[in-house]
Amino acid sequence: MAAGTAIGAALFSMPDLSAAKESGSHLSKQDLTPVSFGQLPKDAEVCAKASKLVSRNYSYILEQARQLKDGWLRDTVTTMIQHPTPMFMQQYTSASAISMLYSKLSAAGLIDTGKIDVQHLLPPFTGKVQPFMTAPGSGYGSHHPYPGGLATHVSANVHITESIVNTYEEVFCYSVNSDIALAGQLLHDIMKPFVFQWQPDGSSLKEYTIAGQGAHHVLSIAESMYRSLPAEEIVAQACAHGAPSDAKGEADVVSWIKAAAIVAQKDPIAYGVLNKMGDGLPAPHRQEGYIVHLGDHDWVLSSPAAQKTSPLLKKIAVQQYGMSDSDSNGAAFNYFKNYAEAQLSCMYLNMLQSQPNGEQLVAQAVGNVILK
Template identity: 45%
Template sequence: MNTDCSRRTFLLGGLATGAVLMAGSGLLKPGRAEAAPAEAVMLEECVSMTPEEMAKRSAYVMAAWRYLQDSAAELKDPALRATVEAILKNPAPLLAKNDEKAIMTELKAQGLLKADAKALFPECADAAQSPQPFYTAPGSGWNSHHSYPGGLVTHTALNVASCKALYDNYVKVYGLELDRDVVLASQMLHDLHKPWVFQWQKDGSCRTEQTLAATGEHHTLSVAESLRRGLSPELCVAQACAHDHPGSEASEKTVVGWLKAAAVINGKDAATIGLLEKDGKTLPMPRRIEGFVTHLADHDWVISVPAAQWTVSALRQVAARVYGLKESDLKARPFNQFRNYVLSQKTAMQLYGAYAAKGMDGLTAEVAQVVRA
């Protein structure tokens, strides 16, 4: 989630269960050889690397990427599994084939797009091909969580692990009968269009996200893409709930807006195709629990947003003091690439953990493991 596209700050303490599950769910385990960072590189090498080179060099990113593929294989429905696997392999913006001008006119008429908006879709050379692989995309905008090559897969992996734990807990504690395919797939796809929205720029930063239906455009576009690919209304509704939940009138209204926009983008009416109740004012009744589970599992950002911001601020000091970057470098590609490489190899969360526990000395030591002074 971008800090400039806020959503309800809501978290239950039980989400910690997901973090515990990570140690035994196929992700990196402490002490495993593959968790060791790659050989440290010189600053000049960081500056010249591509996002793909950084992501592939990261043990954490690649482990998270494998975990997501393994998780997709757990889906029981063959058609759903095939669609999710295809999206992970190539999150192509098929939506870009639609009539953008006509869609914008309707969205503006319904108050779902700003009146002065000049475009709806981010640039793409080919609607059949993602601008970048899923595993190279950042997890959010430049000043937000997991904003480094591979950040999307580390963010999504944590959320998926949390999602599995929450599903298990609700089933075991309350005896609920939930659709695990819906819970799992909606979480895996909740940010599917971040590779399209957050394209890497020449200066090492990523594209600035625009607003659509009162939230960051990646969210509404992701739901619209799931609808475009024929996924069920139940899954699309649960996916929309990632950013907010229908537990209050105000919150449900925002989810309704996202679903309406997703339907308009596909030339459909949200109520008619089962995304909303017939009156178009609420989610289908009675409201399903799967959407709440998806929402709760999408709370990695609660700590990862400030952790990333605090870590990057400290990295500027390290870059200047230890690596000799000048003031002009700190606002341009040299620092952007330095931060991208360090964050991708260690993850922003691991770096902040070291910083929180051991201060600047701890952070500097972590950086030295991946970039030679």
């Protein structure tokens, strides 16, 4: 049976587990798409597209983008999510152009040349990238590293950001610019489909560092600048990884914007994303950036959840499915892990694992998705 046929063979529901319910957790029912162990898809994009969890959250993201009030911003953000092609790469079609970029970032002290060489400054680019919906939320070992993890990560962040905006309205009786806060959150990881490219062995491409952060952060800001999003959105988006709460915090955000401006080939002062001296953010600081930063804290739980889930899945693969030790450390396990996590999420599996009979509950949940 072909992988696609096996995947579409049946739909199950998320197991209704009494132990989890007794812990006070609310488990919403969702369709699962089981596949036989022998027919696990090797293509990570197939895994993501087979997940109702992923498709539901991706639909929510698009819905939120389409609800932005400003027409141009709404259309631009929606287009970027639907087509996350790095348009700034139009400037880097030759090795000499990339080498010049490397030199500029190095001269500005924004890359560590001992840790990243010119060949790894930008991910490989053939003119198109994977869909937003199929990208992982991060690399292996961090938050939502499975196919479609970007959709669940951004969806969670947008839910949180929207709730913060609403909370401030209800508690403090004022409104921030919700368009800027939500657009900043929607786009904060827009270059992860470019950076975390799926590899044939089921792993994702290694991410390198620019301006002290994973390259996706600076490249996402650069893409937004290249597409001429409003200065307020750029600053808010840049604050996803840190807020200007003190001098160091502001200096960090400034460095990310400077690096992004070099990549996008934009003047950050003329753009309005830095002050007239170029050494700080426009003052006074708007609250939307702080809100985007608060909203991007899903990783506080989701990173350890993923780190704890992986070894348990490996144990289940070996003990319950007869996977060899060598296969459990290579591509075969990656395919197993990708499918199970895309269907169930590391968050859900970690919640089950925390129960008194957690390993049994996780094995049961995986068994409903990957059939022996």
